[in-house]
Amino acid sequence: MPEIEAALDQQILHGLCQTSQGAFVVDVSHLSPEGCTATAPAEWQDDFDFLGLTLEGKAEINGRVVRREGRLADIRFFGQLSPLAIAAWGRQAA
Numbered sequence: 001m002p003e004i005e006a007a008l009d010q011q012i013l014h015g016l017c018q019t020s021q022g023a024f025v026v027d028v029s030h031l032s033p034e035g036c037t038a039t040a041p042a043e044w045q046d047d048f049d050f051l052g053l054t055l056e057g058k059a060e061i062n063g064r065v066v067r068r069e070g071r072l073a074d075i076r077f078f079g080q081l082s083p084l085a086i087a088a089w090g091r092q093a094a
Helices: 002-010 083-093
Strands: 013-019 022-029 035-039 051-055 059-069 072-077
Touching: 022 051, 051 072
Parallel strands: none
Antiparallel strands: 013 022, 013 051, 022 035, 035 072, 051 059, 059 072
């Protein structure tokens, strides 16, 4: 399954990030069961201890920002995304 993992590293998924400061669209990459990288339309202004993330309008998961730099943020999930859902997105990208 290395080709699926490589496809996921390069694939951009559409997401909606909901925080205490409002909701905004993000591009999600480097998706794993434990977390992802999110690119926002503007610089991340806060280290969010709690946020909601909806991926492709299908999967919802909560998490927190563990690192931010400009428009990029690494998000660590509370719990895990289903590896089956991640594999399905990877197959679509391959």
